[in-house]
Each structure stands twice: as structure tokens, then as C-alpha cells.
Amino acid sequence: MLFKVEMDVKVPLDYDVDHFADLKRKELERFQELQKVGTWRHIWRVVGLYSNISIFDVTSSSELHDVLISLPLYPFMEVRVTALCRHPSSIHDDDR
Numbered sequence: 416m417l418f419k420v421e422m423d424v425k426v427p428l429d430y431d432v433d434h435f436a437d438l439k440r441k442e443l444e445r446f447q448e449l450q451k452v453g454t455w456r457h458i459w460r461v462v463g464l465y466s467n468i469s470i471f472d473v474t475s476s477s478e479l480h481d482v483l484i485s486l487p488l489y490p491f492m493e494v495r496v497t498a499l500c501r502h503p504s505s506i507h508d509d510d511r
């Protein structure tokens with residue numbers, strides 16, 4: 416199952432810089448793991464914002480929920496999820 420996930424990262428201005436750098440390093444590690452196994456299929460930066468638009472490939476909405484709340488930066492994110500399904504005109508086999 417494919418989902419579009421929009422993530423806005425919102426960091427309080429007075430948050431400890433070193434602690435946040437550590438969370439970003441952990442987020443990168445988790446992101447790379449999920450990308451390697453194909454769960455986090457695509458990511459784009461939203462120009463001018465600390466936001467991304469991503470495509471996740473998971474077996475269920477529960478799996479997506481568990482993945483999202485496991486992200487180190489999750490406590491600082493506003494997340495919007497959109498379920499996707501194959502377009503009947505698509506020529507691609509892997510977009511379902």
C-alpha cells in the first residue's frame with residue numbers, strides 16, 4: 416500500500432541545539448534503514464520549508480502508523496497522510 420506523507424518539522428526556537436543535532440543524526444539513520452528496505456520509497460524537500468513530501472510503501476495503515484511514530488523527529492512533526500492507489504492509466508507495475 417502506498418501513502419503520501421507530508422511532514423512539517425517544527426522546532427521550538429529555544430530547543431537545545433546539540434540535542435536537536437543528535438535527533439537529526441538518528442532520524443537520518445532511521446530514514447536510510449527504511450529507504451534501503453523500500454518502506455520509505457521517495458522523499459522530496461518542499462522548497463523554502465523544513466518540510467518534506469514522501470511516499471511510503473507498507474503492508475497496512477497500522478504499519479505506517481508504527482513507522483511514523485518511531486521516527487526520532489516525530490515529536491517535532493506535523494504529519495498529514497494520504498492513501499494512494501494505482502491509477503487505471505498508469506503504465507508502471509510498482510505504483511500500487
Ligand SMILES: O=C(O)CC1=CCC(=O)O1
Nearest residue numbers: 424442443446465466467
Ligand atoms: O528533513 C526532514 O524533512 C525530516 C527528515 C526526514 C528524513 C530525514 O532524514 O529527515
